[in-house]
Amino acid sequence: MTPLELHRELLRLRRSEELLASLYRQQEMRTPTHFGIGEEAISVGVCAALNLPHDAVFTHHRSHLAYLACGGSFEALCAELYGRETGCSRGRGGSVHLTSREHGFIASSAILGEMIAVATGAAWAFKMNHEDRVAVCFFGEGAADEGILYESMNFASLNKLPVLFVCANNKYATESPLSARMAADADLIDRAETFGIDAFEVNGNDVGEVYETTQRALQHVREGQPCFLECATYRWLEHVGPNYDFEMNRTYRSRDELEEWQALRDPIVLSAENLTVSEFDSLDVMDAEIQAELKAAADRAYAAPKPDRSTMFVNVW
Amino acid sequence: MRTLKYREAISEGLVQAMEQDPSIFVTGISVNYSSHVFGTTKEVSERFPDRVITTPAMENALTGICIGAAAMGKRPVIVHDRADFSFLAMDNLINLAAKWKYMYGGNAGSVPIVTRMIIGRGWGQGATHSQAIHSLFGHFPGLAVAMPATPYAAKGVTMAALAADHPTVILEHRSLFEIEGQVPEEPMTEFVPRRLLWLGRDLTIVATSHMVIEALAAQRALSEMNVSVEIINPVWIRPLDGDAILESVRKTGRLLVADVSHELCGFASEVSALVAEKAFSSLKGPIRRLTLPDCPAPVAQSLEEAFYPKASTIVGLVLEMLGRDVPEGLATIDRVDSFKGPY
Numbered sequence: 001m002t003p004l005e006l007h008r009e010l011l012r013l014r015r016s017e018e019l020l021a022s023l024y025r026q027q028e029m030r031t032p033t034h035f036g037i038g039e040e041a042i043s044v045g046v047c048a049a050l051n052l053p054h055d056a057v058f059t060h061h062r063s064h065l066a067y068l069a070c071g072g073s074f075e076a077l078c079a080e081l082y083g084r085e086t087g088c089s090r091g092r093g094g095s096v097h098l099t100s101r102e103h104g105f106i107a108s109s110a111i112l113g114e115m116i117a118v119a120t121g122a123a124w125a126f127k128m129n130h131e132d133r134v135a136v137c138f139f140g141e142g143a144a145d146e147g148i149l150y151e152s153m154n155f156a157s158l159n160k161l162p163v164l165f166v167c168a169n170n171k172y173a174t175e176s177p178l179s180a181r182m183a184a185d186a187d188l189i190d191r192a193e194t195f196g197i198d199a200f201e202v203n204g205n206d207v208g209e210v211y212e213t214t215q216r217a218l219q220h221v222r223e224g225q226p227c228f229l230e231c232a233t234y235r236w237l238e239h240v241g242p243n244y245d246f247e248m249n250r251t252y253r254s255r256d257e258l259e260e261w262q263a264l265r266d267p268i269v270l271s272a273e274n275l276t277v278s279e280f281d282s283l284d285v286m287d288a289e290i291q292a293e294l295k296a297a298a299d300r301a302y303a304a305p306k307p308d309r310s311t312m313f314v315n316v317w
Numbered sequence: 318m319r320t321l322k323y324r325e326a327i328s329e330g331l332v333q334a335m336e337q338d339p340s341i342f343v344t345g346i347s348v349n350y351s352s353h354v355f356g357t358t359k360e361v362s363e364r365f366p367d368r369v370i371t372t373p374a375m376e377n378a379l380t381g382i383c384i385g386a387a388a389m390g391k392r393p394v395i396v397h398d399r400a401d402f403s404f405l406a407m408d409n410l411i412n413l414a415a416k417w418k419y420m421y422g423g424n425a426g427s428v429p430i431v432t433r434m435i436i437g438r439g440w441g442q443g444a445t446h447s448q449a450i451h452s453l454f455g456h457f458p459g460l461a462v463a464m465p466a467t468p469y470a471a472k473g474v475t476m477a478a479l480a481a482d483h484p485t486v487i488l489e490h491r492s493l494f495e496i497e498g499q500v501p502e503e504p505m506t507e508f509v510p511r512r513l514l515w516l517g518r519d520l521t522i523v524a525t526s527h528m529v530i531e532a533l534a535a536q537r538a539l540s541e542m543n544v545s546v547e548i549i550n551p552v553w554i555r556p557l558d559g560d561a562i563l564e565s566v567r568k569t570g571r572l573l574v575a576d577v578s579h580e581l582c583g584f585a586s587e588v589s590a591l592v593a594e595k596a597f598s599s600l601k602g603p604i605r606r607l608t609l610p611d612c613p614a615p616v617a618q619s620l621e622e623a624f625y626p627k628a629s630t631i632v633g634l635v636l637e638m639l640g641r642d643v644p645e646g647l648a649t650i651d652r653v654d655s656f657k658g659p660y
């Protein structure tokens with residue numbers, strides 16, 4: 001992808017999340033939702049380097065970005081949040097349970113660390129079948145609290161599985177800072193390497209860097225060398241819901257810290273620096289186009305039918 | 318007695334227990350967060366800051382770690398923000414804590430850990446943030462399982478569990494935290510549950526957890542139709558006080574069990590079996606079970622509304638069981654859930 005294409009993706013994801021967050025405030029999306037504003041570059045950079053829909057992508061509760069970056073339909077996402085029959089999971093799963101298999105986005109789930117093992121299993125299947133496919137799992141540094149990450153990394157390394165672990169380190173798990181969960185001298189990169197996994201430290205807000213590093217890592221992954229990316233980033237909104245923490249009077253992190261990330265490390269601003277002058281000048285038109293498309297999709301999603309009670313038991317088996 | 322909210326009753330129970338017993342500590346992912354588990358751990362975290370300890374997300378190991386601490390004389394309270402997260406702790410809870418005393422012939426002491434967990438409901442909590450798993454825990458000897466539905470019982474089970482010699486699981490319901498009720502000021506270490514919540518004549522309703530609230534609302538509507546129901550709330554799922562249920566059914570001759578989870582292999586079936594076995598001759602008609610539909614909890618509001626049985630569902634069933642006509646428009650008695658998201 002060119003810098004402009006990457007930029008467009010970033011902008012599309014940002015506007016998607018912004019629109020969903022503003023609609024969420026109307027209290028008609030009744031599903032606990034974890035917005036990804038501020039962390040777009042990780043999903044965009046990684047997914048741009050994949051061979052989709054051939055490869056298989058999994059993610060965690062902060063699920064929208066990876067889904068959208070794989071090409072999942074915004075309308076179906078919006079409909080899922082509204083609890084409509086046209087939602088990507090037919091309104092049954094909500095924000096945390098997305099799927100778009102036709103785009104290579106297999107599934108997201110809300111139990112911490114759950115999908116790390118599942119992605120590892122997908123990679124195992126690819127290896128057994130001698131298929132040239134890789135599995136990717138996005139998760140937060142909070143999942144590194146759980147044992148399942150280490151069991152999965154060990155297994156992936158032992159069996160030389162084509163899996164890429166992508167950890168978005170936004171320094172918080174709900175209200176817990178990293179310092180409350182990990183010894184000061186502990187390091188995620190070291191942990192991955194201990195298992196024989198190739199680990200890369202990335203500026204997760206620099207889409208170009210994420211893209212290039214992923215391309216490099218994927219060369220190893222496709223040869224059966226599992227890799228790990230630790231992407232430094234920051235979540236702008238509250239853990240769950242559409243507001244800023246300061247609006248909710250939460251004090252576990254400061255407004256200054258947020259504003260520093262917004263001012264100095266906004267992925268969209270950073271990416272714009274890679275554009276030519278004429279590309280930069282085209283952004284306003286691009287932005288207006290994106291927003292118009294999203295708005296129309298959201299309207300269609302809202303107008304779509306709600307699941308009928310008679311379908312309550314469809315897909316239990 | 319004064320009136321307290323359910324969440325205040327839990328908080329007071331924890332405070333009083335921790336005042337009495339310095340070996341108690343409270344731990345889990347969010348016990349020190351600003352929301353303090355619906356406010357239940359706020360006061361203890363202020364009063365005993367060293368004994369209310371937030372941990373990384375590590376349900377599996379944390380439970381083992383607490384078993385270890387308990388084996389050395391501590392009394393840990395583990396809190397899971399959703400009961401669903403405790404599935405990660407199942408091995409330690411079931412394979413070890415529940416069996417510790419017995420399996421080592423009583424010679425390795427006991428591990429009286431208390432695990433509190435919250436059942437979510439509504440606003441699209443969905444398939445993995447709303448499960449009531451008391452039947453599952455209730456299956457295993459050695460584990461006490463409590464499901465308080467009133468502030469009185471909430472304080473009672475908290476304090477009784479922290480004085481017991483065995484491990485306990487307490488399932489609290491998110492929709493109950495703001496409910497008010499009378500609670501004694503003094504410590505409730507010798508807690509005896511009030512099993513009979515409403516005295517009646519025509520039919521026995523055994524209701525668990527949040528269904529107690531629905532059953533009480535149903536009772537009010539039914540009394541206006543000259544139907545008198547008796548409401549029994551088994552606060553302890555294990556050990557189960559079967560006598561209270563049997564006594565009531567022997568009097569009324571009819572039983573409806575309203576539970577907050579599924580039917581197959583569930584608590585409603587357990588109670589039905591008990592009554593069928595021990596009070597068969599008193600029954601004037603078939604036992605009915607009111608449980609969740611046999612599917613995971615859907616998110617879409619149109620389905621979620623139909624998923625959870627309500628007071629009107631109970632009224633309809635009771636009338637049916639008594640062979641009476643079910644009037645239109647029952648749904649007006651249902652409470653409107655004022656909860657606004659996101660979590």
Ligand SMILES: Cc1ncc(C[n+]2csc(CCOP(=O)(O)OP(=O)(O)O)c2C)c(N)n1
Pocket residue numbers: 034061062110111112139140141142143144170172173174235239346374376398402405
């Ligand atoms: C097994 C389990 N325990 C606890 C939770 C509650 N929980 C939801 S998200 C979260 C923190 C996640 O932090 P991180 O992985 O860093 O992702 P982020 O939210 O920062 O994107 C926790 C503890 C859960 N969903 N599953």
Ligand SMILES: [Mg+2]
Pocket residue numbers: 140141142168169170171172173174
């Ligand atoms: Mg995080």
